[in-house]
Amino acid sequence: MSDPNSLQSVMAQLAGKADEAPLSGKQRRARTIARLAAVQALYQMELAGEGVETVIDEFSRHRFDADIEGQMLAEADEDYFAQIVRGVVTGQVEIDAAVKARLASNWRLERLDATLRALLRCGAWELRDRPDTPREVVIDEYVELAKAFFAEAEAKFVNAALDGVARDARG
Template sequence: MTQPNSIQSVLEQLAENQKANAEPQLSSRQRRARTVARLAAVQALYQMELAGEGVDTVITEFSNHRFDADIEGEPLAEADEDYFAQIVRGVVGEQSAIDAAVKARLASNWRLERLDSTLRALLRSGAWELRSRPDVPREIVIDEYVELAKAFFDEAEAKFVNAALDGVARDVRAA
């Protein structure tokens, strides 16, 4: 079993991947800011689930305190705070539809509630982007969340995130 990668190594890998699959309308700095926003959104959703905090409380906390800090030496100040807030608010606001989209891609004997909280946050964030942000290429959404999964889990969970989000993408987007 492989060990999860560091946040720093995952962000570096994502930067390399973005060179090949770049969103043409964004600069490299803007793409990096979105990557960090996705990471922060996963963390915020995880925090909300564990602590039972509301969406506005968590977004305010991240804006006032977290985006001034860093994770493993990686400054969150680089985050696209607006994109972060869109993801978090979007996941919370559309959670039942997002959960249904994710559940449709789980094995029949699995329930979303059985998944690790971080894994749920990754899948929910990715599913929201696939459903609500058609301007972001599906390959980028899937790749970003698979790489983020590698920061928290081993290869098996990263492959699971890939398969689940690919299925959600086929369900909610035209080829």
């Protein structure tokens, strides 16, 4: 079992992969940071029981000025961050059903780690509700983010689950 990668190494890895034409490199990076922040926001909402607008406001006022492992969250696409968080919360029943359909029959979504659930929910929302973003980009981004938090096994799990959600949502 390997150790999770540092956030810096994950960001460097994603910088070379993401291809969200017609976005510039700076815009792609801003979306990557927005995805990371969205995962963190959903995690915080679940653990602290805070509402969506409260968490979005907190990130806008305080967190986007923070420095995490040398990465400035201030570079985030705050609008995209808010779209992801609101979208996941609004569509959570359908999103959870889409993810559950891709879990092994003896697994429940509630049994997964809260960060893993947040990763899967964010990725599933993008795959279902943002057809303008290529499926490969969405899957690659969340797999790489998974590597920042977990070992390779969990990253492979995220890859398989989101690939299944993509097939269901996009054909």
